[in-house]
Amino acid sequence: MTTRLDRMPEWQSLNAHARAVADRRIGVMFRDDPGRFGRFSGEAAGIFLDYSKHNIDSATLELLLALARASDVEGWRERQFRGKRINVAEDRAALHTALRSDGDGGRVHAPGPVREEVAEVLGRIGTLAEAIRSGQWRGHTGKPVRTVVNIGIGGSHLGPALVCRALSRHDRDGPEIRFLSNVDSGHFDEITRDLDPEATLFVLASKTFSTQETLANAESARQWLGLRPGRDPGAENHFIAVTGHHERALAFGIVPENIYPLPDWVGGRFSLWSAIGISIAIGIGMEGFRALLRGARAMDEHFLAAPLERNLPVLMAMTGIWCRNFLGTSSLAVVPYTQGLELLPAFLQQMEMESNGKRVTRKGEEVAWETCPVIWGAVGTNGQHTFFQHLHQGVETIPVDFIVVKEGADGQDGTQRKLVANAVAQSAALMAGRDEEIVRQHLSGAGLTVDQIDRQAPHRTYPGNRPSSTIVLERLTPESLGALIALYEHKVFVQGVVWQVCSFDQWGVELGKELAVAVDRLFTGDAAGPEIDGSTRGLVALLGSGVETAS
Numbered sequence: 001m002t003t004r005l006d007r008m009p010e011w012q013s014l015n016a017h018a019r020a021v022a023d024r025r026i027g028v029m030f031r032d033d034p035g036r037f038g039r040f041s042g043e044a045a046g047i048f049l050d051y052s053k054h055n056i057d058s059a060t061l062e063l064l065l066a067l068a069r070a071s072d073v074e075g076w077r078e079r080q081f082r083g084k085r086i087n088v089a090e091d092r093a094a095l096h097t098a099l100r101s102d103g104d105g106g107r108v109h110a111p112g113p114v115r116e117e118v119a120e121v122l123g124r125i126g127t128l129a130e131a132i133r134s135g136q137w138r139g140h141t142g143k144p145v146r147t148v149v150n151i152g153i154g155g156s157h158l159g160p161a162l163v164c165r166a167l168s169r170h171d172r173d174g175p176e177i178r179f180l181s182n183v184d185s186g187h188f189d190e191i192t193r194d195l196d197p198e199a200t201l202f203v204l205a206s207k208t209f210s211t212q213e214t215l216a217n218a219e220s221a222r223q224w225l226g227l228r229p230g231r232d233p234g235a236e237n238h239f240i241a242v243t244g245h246h247e248r249a250l251a252f253g254i255v256p257e258n259i260y261p262l263p264d265w266v267g268g269r270f271s272l273w274s275a276i277g278i279s280i281a282i283g284i285g286m287e288g289f290r291a292l293l294r295g296a297r298a299m300d301e302h303f304l305a306a307p308l309e310r311n312l313p314v315l316m317a318m319t320g321i322w323c324r325n326f327l328g329t330s331s332l333a334v335v336p337y338t339q340g341l342e343l344l345p346a347f348l349q350q351m352e353m354e355s356n357g358k359r360v361t362r363k364g365e366e367v368a369w370e371t372c373p374v375i376w377g378a379v380g381t382n383g384q385h386t387f388f389q390h391l392h393q394g395v396e397t398i399p400v401d402f403i404v405v406k407e408g409a410d411g412q413d414g415t416q417r418k419l420v421a422n423a424v425a426q427s428a429a430l431m432a433g434r435d436e437e438i439v440r441q442h443l444s445g446a447g448l449t450v451d452q453i454d455r456q457a458p459h460r461t462y463p464g465n466r467p468s469s470t471i472v473l474e475r476l477t478p479e480s481l482g483a484l485i486a487l488y489e490h491k492v493f494v495q496g497v498v499w500q501v502c503s504f505d506q507w508g509v510e511l512g513k514e515l516a517v518a519v520d521r522l523f524t525g526d527a528a529g530p531e532i533d534g535s536t537r538g539l540v541a542l543l544g545s546g547v548e549t550a551s
């Protein structure tokens with residue numbers, strides 16, 4: 001029997017604590033405590049996490065961990081890794097961690113049949129990646145594959161795209177990997193404009209094999225290749241499918257040996273470790289793909305074994321909950337200071353917001369507390385010249401995750417040092433701020449008149465006390481990237497447990513999908529078009545024809 005979150009004594013204690021400490025200055029806590037950085041930071045699986053720039057002290061942390069314990073985070077964690085059906089809304093397991101368990105008897109154990117299935121598919125992915133990378137796999141006219149285009153959207157796009165982008169310098173021997181996601185012929189043209197159809201392989205990545213965008217793009221690809229619908233013999237050299245719906249891929253015309261399974265216990269946004277990662281294995285080689293899995297597994301081991309007070313995903317989750325539920329922040333900015341991670345904010349947007357952007361509990365009751373904040377961000381330093389103004393002087397406080405890579409891709413040189421210095425400086429500035437008194441002194445020192453100082457000082461004052469976490473990777477490698485992604489996965493899981501929501505369904509995207517089909521019928525003049533409001537009807541009339549016939 002789960003007690004409602006807001007009725008738990010641990011929740012109420014945190015509320016009382018927050019009222020008492022909300023206004024204290026993080027900078028002052030640093031001045032009073034020289035050991036603060038060491039106490040509120042930790043390292044695991046090659047990832048360093050500094051969470052000392054949050055408005056927390058030992059008492060706060062104890063209360064947050066008490067809430068995690070009372071929410072049975074440890075029990076849920078055990079159930080997740082053991083393959084229990086924790087996706088209650090869909091009555092499924094959420095066993096993506098099994099995809100990176102190596103079956104060697106470590107803590108990350110997967111149930112036996114799952115382990116066998118994972119090993120078999122990994123073997124097939126390895127053979128495929130090798131055949132393509134070595135030039136053995138040929139297009140129907142005998143040309144080796146020069147470009148692989150992954151067609152997929154959401155979880156069937158963002159994970160592989162993030163990893164391929166991040167590790168593009170890791171191994172340049174393979175073919176080029178491109179990603180087509182949007183149902184926009186302009187996007188299709190951009191992706192294929194300079195490609196040779198005879199040397200191009202498409203990976204159709206779709207768990208359901210019914211996603212409108214992916215199927216439309218797959219059809220465009222077929223036409224672009226000059227193939228006939230159905231079982232055109234040329235198709236087997238140019239199409240691979242990754243799906244949980246074998247029969248739908250067959251119906252599209254994919255030969256059975258080119259279809260790779262995606263089990264129902266892998267959610268789309270957690271699927272890059274599965275055959276959905278085929279484009280990764282082709283792009284960086286199977287060794288690289290296995291290293292990515294190894295890195296994630298190291299984080300899994302840590303998540304399972306470390307006591308909560310040293311458990312990085314738990315600490316990240318609980319500082320996030322502290323900001324969101326007790327200090328009232330409503331969004332989280334993710335700012336990686338390395339170009340390779342430019343897709344991380346978009347990837348986390350799906351992972352966090354599709355998982356925990358929920359308004360009912362696992363039992364279906366409306367929540368009386370905030371759940372997932374809005375996740376957004378962009379690569380630093382670019383973000384400093386766009387939205388950082390708002391972070392420093394906007395009305396609301398927005399916590400930031402700074403992600404910093406110690407050694408840049410090309411070694412430690414001047415630009416890398418500048419990049420890292422900017423990240424550290426921004427987190428320091430957000431916390432310290434600059435009060436009006438100091439601003440006035442500076443302006444006076446610069447020779448401004450009293451009148452000028454009065455006018456300028458308010459605009460040049462920074463409130464500070466804005467929290468951030470800093471995550472440090474030694475280098476951007478398959479291992480460290482695997483560990484980083486797994487860190488966020490487990491953070492999201494812990495938050496979902498505490499918020500009492502089901503983190504593994506995404507019913508919220510269905511209504512829009514249904515209506516898109518219905519509205520499309522209005523455009524084509526289908527008289528059986530749906531009952532629709534005046535604005536939507538007006539827009540359909542403005543944007544196309546057909547609405548009159550449907551009215």
Ligand code: F6P
Nearest residue numbers: 154155156206207208211268509
């Ligand atoms: O956007 C909703 C969603 O179902 C995601 O959860 C999923 O990753 C994406 O669509 C793509 O779905 P599929 O892999 O089935 O094409």
